[in-house]
Amino acid sequence: MKVLVIGGDGYCGWATALHLANKGYEVGILDNLIRRHWDAKLGVDTLTPIAPIHQRLQRWKDLTGKHIDLYIGDINHYDFLIKSLRDFGPDSIVHFGEQRSAPYSMIDREHAVMTQTNNVVGTLNILFAMRDEFPDCHLVKLGTMGEYGTPNIDIEEGYIEIEHNGRKDTLPYPKQPGSFYHLSKVHDSHNIHFACKIWGLRATDLNQGIVYGVLTEETGMDELLVNRLDYDGVFGTALNRFCIQAAIGHPLTVYGKGGQTRGLLDIRDTVRCIEIAVNNPAEPGNFRVFNQFTELFSVGDLAMMVKKAGTAMGMNVEIDNVANPRVELEEHYFNAKNTKLLDLGLQPHFLSDSLLDSLLHFAVKYKHRVDHNEILPKVSWRR
Ligand code: NAD
Ligand code: USQ
Numbered sequence: 466m467k468v469l470v471i472g473g474d475g476y477c478g479w480a481t482a483l484h485l486a487n488k489g490y491e492v493g494i495l496d497n498l499i500r501r502h503w504d505a506k507l508g509v510d511t512l513t514p515i516a517p518i519h520q521r522l523q524r525w526k527d528l529t530g531k532h533i534d535l536y537i538g539d540i541n542h543y544d545f546l547i548k549s550l551r552d553f554g555p556d557s558i559v560h561f562g563e564q565r566s567a568p569y570s571m572i573d574r575e576h577a578v579m580t581q582t583n584n585v586v587g588t589l590n591i592l593f594a595m596r597d598e599f600p601d602c603h604l605v606k607l608g609t610m611g612e613y614g615t616p617n618i619d620i621e622e623g624y625i626e627i628e629h630n631g632r633k634d635t636l637p638y639p640k641q642p643g644s645f646y647h648l649s650k651v652h653d654s655h656n657i658h659f660a661c662k663i664w665g666l667r668a669t670d671l672n673q674g675i676v677y678g679v680l681t682e683e684t685g686m687d688e689l690l691v692n693r694l695d696y697d698g699v700f701g702t703a704l705n706r707f708c709i710q711a712a713i714g715h716p717l718t719v720y721g722k723g724g725q726t727r728g729l730l731d732i733r734d735t736v737r738c739i740e741i742a743v744n745n746p747a748e749p750g751n752f753r754v755f756n757q758f759t760e761l762f763s764v765g766d767l768a769m770m771v772k773k774a775g776t777a778m779g780m781n782v783e784i785d786n787v788a789n790p791r792v793e794l795e796e797h798y799f800n801a802k803n804t805k806l807l808d809l810g811l812q813p814h815f816l817s818d819s820l821l822d823s824l825l826h827f828a829v830k831y832k833h834r835v836d837h838n839e840i841l842p843k844v845s846w847r848r
Contacts, residue, residue: 467491468743469553471540471591472561474518475500476693477607477676477735481559483683483690484736485743486531493534493553494518495546496562499583503569509700509839511693512709512831513679524689540587547594557743558595559605562587563649567611568699568790568844570646577645584649585656592660603746604668605739606657609650610728610758610801612672614641615794620801623670623754643793644846654754661752668751669742673735674728674758677704678820679827681733692732694827697839704729704767704816705824706840711775711782712828713835718842721789723765724796728758728803731814741809755805759813774821778829792846 468485472478473494486492498518504510516524522533534553538545540562550558563584564570570580588606595602613620616639625638637658640651657668684692695701696709707717730738738757747753762770768784775782789795807813814820 466556466743467493467554468557468559469493469495469550469555470559470561471495472563474498475561476695477732478561479521480681480684480692480732481561481736481739482533483525484681485740486525486533487529487683488740490743493536493555494522495536495538495540495549497539498537499539503564504700507697507699509697509836510834512696512828512834513691513694514834515691515693516689520689524687528686540590541583543590543594546590547598550594550599555599555602557603557605557746558591559739559743560588560591561607563607564646566700567644567646568842570644570649571846572844580646581649581652585652588653589656592656592666595666596660596664600664600666601749603743604657604666605742606653606668606670608654608670608672608754609647610672610674610756611644611647612640612642612651612654613638613801614643615726615797615799616641617798620756620799622756622802622805623672643791658752661750665750667747667749668753669747670752670754671738671742671757672754674730675702675704676732676735677702677729677816678732678824680823681736696835698842699844703727703764704771707768707771708821708824709828709832709835710840711771711780712825712832713837714781715837715840716783716785717768717771718787718840719764719768719784720787720791720842722795723768723786724763725793726761726763726797726799728756728761728801729816730757730759731816731820733814734759734811737811738806741806741811745809756801756803757806758801758803760816761799761801762816770816770821771825774825778822778825787841790842790845
């Protein structure tokens with residue numbers, strides 16, 4: 466099966482492309498490398514030194530004998546997109562190629578507009594390309610758990626049955642996202658749902674939680690295949706940041722009260738979830754939604770777990786409740802379903818088992834690369 470991984474130079478995409486290639490899929494990577502440019506413009510860098518994409522792919526080929534096709538360009542440019550699709554001829558398109566940071570999207574008007582244009586137009590272009598030339602192709606689109614927000618009722622997988630004035634219907638689950646980035650994912654979901662309905666396309670929206678960890682079987686094969694690990698206040702996510710903060714002796718930056726609860730998953734489960742979705746395509750006309758996370762934690766719980774694991778490794782880990790730069794509930798009900806991927810065979814890795822240690826060891830190994838000025842958050846939701 467031929468799988469095109471859009472955004473395949475990024476954190477989730479790189480690990481996924483190698484995983485699928487290792488499993489025998491014919492893989493192509495499409496990426497405009499804009500994330501490397503955004504890092505450079507912000508003056509931030511991944512903790513781990515990532516090699517240029519050509520070097521990464523050459524090393525992969527030398528090690529495994531497997532070739533991965535590469536298309537460098539922007540999915541917002543329709544001519545480039547359609548030519549790449551014609552050349553590769555995918556059975557599945559896995560779409561990771563978006564601006565994915567909530568703080569980045571909240572910097573100012575320009576960054577909000579850029580995030581929504583990049584994400585919404587890119588996805589629309591893919592939908593039109595599929596309609597015109599690849600109607601049987603299965604779109605596996607990365608959405609986010611943050612599309613739902615934090616409602617005071619259980620979160621279902623994409624749809625909810627509603628009874629209203631004596632009548633019943635199954636409707637898209639209400640969306641209450643918390644940033645212009647998360648909103649871009651909601652807009653994508655609506656567009657994909659509509660395209661499936663009117664053109665009979667097939668799509669799976671993977672509402673992924675926060676991904677943690679850096680090692681997968683494939684990215685651990687060689688130093689040149691190492692994955693990115695962001696720790697800065699814009700692109701770094703909570704648990705990855707906490708581990709790196711612990712390694713450099715910086716107090717863990719829990720925003721506000723720390724009762725913000727989220728779904729999380731190990732990057733080793735991200736790659737497996739994508740493989741499961743690709744292997745079990747949605748039916749034509751079906752817009753399917755899976756919640757892609759394995760465990761729920763509050764940020765306060767995460768900080769306590771990092772403190773415990775760090776202390777066991779001889780670190781002195783403090784927790785600091787810093788003023789919350791975001792506008793969000795800091796204590797709330799959160800109970801989300803996640804049975805669909807488990808039913809299809811996902812066997813989760815659990816945070817308590819070993820990952821925390823391995824993530825901390827990684828953070829220690831590369832801590833000399835940390836820029837201490839990039840730890841505290843600089844972007845506010847309020848301005
Ligand atoms: P990332 O920034 O590491 O990777 C995204 C990649 O997409 C980058 O290599 C970038 O250059 C590329 N890209 C962006 N816009 C593009 C465009 N217009 N054309 C071509 N390529 C483009 O992000 P990530 O952490 O790997 O996230 C991947 C996807 O998964 C995103 O859609 C994100 O919303 C979703 N997601 C990520 C997480 C997480 O914790 N990292 C959690 C849930 C969902
Ligand atoms: N937080 C802290 N301290 C920090 C960083 C974050 O307390 O140092 C808190 C935030 O206030 C928030 C929670 O941790 O309440 C999650 O923040 P995050 O930066 O880890 O994750 P988020 O902004 O939600 O975005 C990340 C990815 C995004 C993905 C999303 C999945 O960057 O691409 O869509 O996780 S989810 O959160 O399920 O929507």
